[in-house]
Amino acid sequence: MRYAVTGAAGFIGSHLAEALLADGHDVYAVDCFTDYYDTAEKERNAASLGVNRLDLADDMLELGGVDGVFHLAGQPGVRSFGEAFPLYVRRNVLATQKVFEACASAGVRVVFASSSSVYGDAETYPTPEFAEPKPLSPYGITKLACEHLAYAYARSFGLDCVALRYFTVYGPRQRPDMFFRRVCERLGDGDVFEIYGTGEQSRSFTYVADVVEATRAAMDAAPAGATYNVGGGEEASMLEAIALLESASGRTLQTRQAASAKGDMSRTSADISRIRAELAWEPRTSLHDGLAAMWSWAAARVAAG
Secondary structure, three states: OOEEEEEEOOOHHHHHHHHHHHOOOOEEEEOOOOOOOHHHHHHHHOOOOOEEOOOOOOOOOOOOOOOEEEEEEEEEEOOOOOHHHHHHHHHHHHHHHHHHHHHHOOOOOOEEEEEEHHHHOOOOOOOOOOOOOOOOOOOHHHHHEEEEEEEEHHHHHOEEEEEEOOOOOOOOOOOOOHHHHHHHHHHHHHEEEEEEEEOOOOOOOOHHHHHHHHHHHHHOOOOOEEEEEOOOOOOOEEHHHHHHHHHOOOOOOOOOEEEOOOOOEEEEOOOOOOHHHHOOOOOOOOHHHHHHHHHHHHHHHHHHO
16 A cells, blocks of 8 residues: 655654555655754654655645555644744644645545644543543644544545544654653753643553554544544553653652643543444553653663764
8 A cells, every 4th residue: 555644754653654664555754844843853753764845734745646644744732822823723724724635636535643632621531532622722723623624524525534632642752842751851861850730630641653553543444534532541640650750760850840831731531432442442552661662762862872
């Protein structure tokens, strides 16, 4: 099969593209290489992928000979208020509209990477897909807008789209702004780590290899128009997760408390009964094992200079 992967130089996209290539598929890898974080990291992620530079907000995705599209490109991060907001509209909503337009025209299925941020502080935990979405950040709002776009394009133009609501993905190559990556770096250099809020915020942490399996299963077997939570089997607070990383590293994290971040959610907990029943997927990597693997990656990266 030939698949297009947008955001292929990013954290999840590079893992997905590598897995597809390892199984003998052809991958049309696309990334804009935005400056949200050091582009040198993305260059390393993409070194073996032959990534094509493409700004999806401006350029049409060419899908001749493509059997399916994994749309993982976007502007990440819940701290999306103020002057940053136009970037989220451009890189999430506008870029995704153009991807959906191309997929609908080509008659190609697209698996869209949405986010648990669409739920906000959810009405129930674990949160099922039918819970009313009430996003707390512009980032979450743009992801929900894209889900509505998918529905509109399906109704009017026959778009075949599956939406996946990822819950706090972690693992090797995690973005520098993300929680576990920052903890690993402070464990490595001994500097102080700022904990936003009390540290009692909890998440359904999900290991990247499990996310890749769920994403591929959605392409292969999900009914058109389906929406699934993709979340870890274990929920843990920030403080509990830090303790696991301290154990894996054999080091103690120096911390100080900072104000809670605007738009951040106090809890996420994924109800994965739908994806388990329909796609036979569930996470296989424990938080203990996943964090051990992430620390090994982070430590090797520091050792390599």
